[in-house]
Amino acid sequence: MAGRSSTSLAAGAKPPAPRRTRNKPEERHREFVRKAVELFAEVGFEAGTRELAQRLGVTQPLLYRYFPSKDDLIAAVYQEIYVNRWKPEWREGLIDESRPIRDRLIAFYEDYTETIFTPEWLRIYLFAGLRGVDINRRYAATVEAEILRPITVATRKSFGLGGGDPPTPEEVELSWTLQGGIFYYGVREIVYRFPMTVDRAAMIRNAVDTFLAGVGSVMKRLAERESNSA
Amino acid sequence: MAGRSSTSLAAGAKPPAPRRTRNKPEERHREFVRKAVELFAEVGFEAGTRELAQRLGVTQPLLYRYFPSKDDLIAAVYQEIYVNRWKPEWREGLIDESRPIRDRLIAFYEDYTETIFTPEWLRIYLFAGLRGVDINRRYAATVEAEILRPITVATRKSFGLGGGDPPTPEEVELSWTLQGGIFYYGVREIVYRFPMTVDRAAMIRNAVDTFLAGVGSVMKRLAERESNSA
DNA sequence: CGTATTATTTATCGAATGATAATTAAAGGA
DNA sequence: TCCTTTAATTATCATTCGATAAATAATACG
Numbered sequence: 001m002a003g004r005s006s007t008s009l010a011a012g013a014k015p016p017a018p019r020r021t022r023n024k025p026e027e028r029h030r031e032f033v034r035k036a037v038e039l040f041a042e043v044g045f046e047a048g049t050r051e052l053a054q055r056l057g058v059t060q061p062l063l064y065r066y067f068p069s070k071d072d073l074i075a076a077v078y079q080e081i082y083v084n085r086w087k088p089e090w091r092e093g094l095i096d097e098s099r100p101i102r103d104r105l106i107a108f109y110e111d112y113t114e115t116i117f118t119p120e121w122l123r124i125y126l127f128a129g130l131r132g133v134d135i136n137r138r139y140a141a142t143v144e145a146e147i148l149r150p151i152t153v154a155t156r157k158s159f160g161l162g163g164g165d166p167p168t169p170e171e172v173e174l175s176w177t178l179q180g181g182i183f184y185y186g187v188r189e190i191v192y193r194f195p196m197t198v199d200r201a202a203m204i205r206n207a208v209d210t211f212l213a214g215v216g217s218v219m220k221r222l223a224e225r226e227s228n229s230a
Numbered sequence: 231m232a233g234r235s236s237t238s239l240a241a242g243a244k245p246p247a248p249r250r251t252r253n254k255p256e257e258r259h260r261e262f263v264r265k266a267v268e269l270f271a272e273v274g275f276e277a278g279t280r281e282l283a284q285r286l287g288v289t290q291p292l293l294y295r296y297f298p299s300k301d302d303l304i305a306a307v308y309q310e311i312y313v314n315r316w317k318p319e320w321r322e323g324l325i326d327e328s329r330p331i332r333d334r335l336i337a338f339y340e341d342y343t344e345t346i347f348t349p350e351w352l353r354i355y356l357f358a359g360l361r362g363v364d365i366n367r368r369y370a371a372t373v374e375a376e377i378l379r380p381i382t383v384a385t386r387k388s389f390g391l392g393g394g395d396p397p398t399p400e401e402v403e404l405s406w407t408l409q410g411g412i413f414y415y416g417v418r419e420i421v422y423r424f425p426m427t428v429d430r431a432a433m434i435r436n437a438v439d440t441f442l443a444g445v446g447s448v449m450k451r452l453a454e455r456e457s458n459s460a
Numbered sequence: 461c462g463t464a465t466t467a468t469t470t471a472t473c474g475a476a477t478g479a480t481a482a483t484t485a486a487a488g489g490a
Numbered sequence: 491t492c493c494t495t496t497a498a499t500t501a502t503c504a505t506t507c508g509a510t511a512a513a514t515a516a517t518a519c520g
Contacts, residue, residue, distance in 0.1 A: 294478090
């Protein structure tokens with residue numbers, strides 16, 4: 001709430017009394033990034049710096065005191081969303097062999113979707129991917145390493161298949177299909193505002209159950225082909 | 231090939247001899263749309279009309295003789311991609327009960343992904359969804375009606391479950407998960423340029439097999455719950 | 461209280477944007 | 491061949507954009 005007032009002044013002739021409150025740089029920095037996340041999620045990265053300044057109740061050149069360029073501001077937005085909101089406990093929960101695989105998967109996807117199924121997360125993610133590939137490629141690499149490989153290994157173990165060796169690309173791709181299916185539910189709901197007829201929890205449960213009920217036979221076939229060719 | 235020449239003139243001082251070839255409006259229209267698809271896929275809809283004109287070897291105001299505004303040009307691009315490239319035979323193939331469900335699904339997804347797994351299709355689709363929701367919502371509604379409901383019905387039949395009545399939302403959502411999983415493979419490959427380790431055909435085969443091997447038990451559970459609550 | 465620091469403002473630049481009006485010249489028909 | 495039509499051009503306007511320089515005033519500190 002630092003710096004309320006804005007445009008709702010009686011539409012007189014004179015400039016609206018330049019309110020000038022002096023804030024700590026750290027707080028301003030955080031405030032700027034937070035509002036930038038909001039604005040970029042709505043409009044995209046073409047959103048003007050003037051629009052952002054107006055929403056902050058601040059003049060436009062002030063932004064350039066905190067961020068050397070608009071691209072630096074965008075970089076801070078990426079950091080905020082895709083680094084700060086990542087939870088290491090996701091991986092930890094998935095490799096916790098004391099719980100059934102089904103519980104682990106459902107618990108993970110319920111928490112994960114709670115984090116990413118927001119307009120801010122999803123829309124900025126899509127904007128980023130269309131602007132340049134590095135952010136999304138790096139994020140996808142992290143997801144594969146920290147989420148999908150653990151899921152693949154845990155699933156394979158649950159079917160009594162070899163647990164030690166690293167999962168094959170084709171096995172990991174099976175987990176990607178589950179991940180993508182759930183992800184796309186969020187895109188339809190949040191980004192495309194498609195009228196959803198099944199609630200999120202039921203979707204996750206059914207997707208995970210279909211995956212676990214079906215992936216065993218495919219993994220077995222892949223394992224046999226692997227051992228035959230070896 | 232109407233109007234070659236462009237910027238590769240000897241970098242003299244004088245204007246590059248205004249080449250003025252007169253073309254039929256219909257051809258120009260198609261040519262403009264085709265190049266607009268190309269440009270918008272690369273840069274997004276913020277791409278300048280001057281850039282487009284330059285790529286066409288034409289002056290910028292000429293665009294406004296064929297399209298009253300940039301938004302009309304964008305609308306023509308949507309028409310070209312999401313209407314003209316839709317194949318009614320997709321639905322026909324999926325409801326063809328003379329072939330096994332597995333063959334139908336694999337054949338459909340191989341042909342469908344061949345159509346949509348291009349930078350033009352995918353990137354413009356994502357751009358469109360971030361610009362406004364109507365295009366994508368309408369497309370998703372078409373996919374659900376023409377593709378996913380047939381898939382759901384055919385799958386249910388293949389498990390000996392009731393074939394007549396319309397599929398429940400939860401059943402359709404199961405097919406959406408498959409659709410989304412495959413769709414997201416294309417986004418990773420084409421848009422994010424993620425290094426793919428499994429080729430498209432294998433991915434489709436494994437995704438469909440996992441779906442068919444797993445969806446039966448979930449559909450049966452849904453059917454039982456349905457009949458119990460009735 | 462008075463002075464130094466710096467957060468914030470005002471003013472402005474240059475480039476790029478979508479769009480319009482007026483002008484020019486290529487093609488088709490008599 | 492001339493004349494009508496209209497495709498395509500040149501010239502230009504009003505906005506908006508990211509960014510910079512200089513002026514101003516709120517705070518911290520002595």
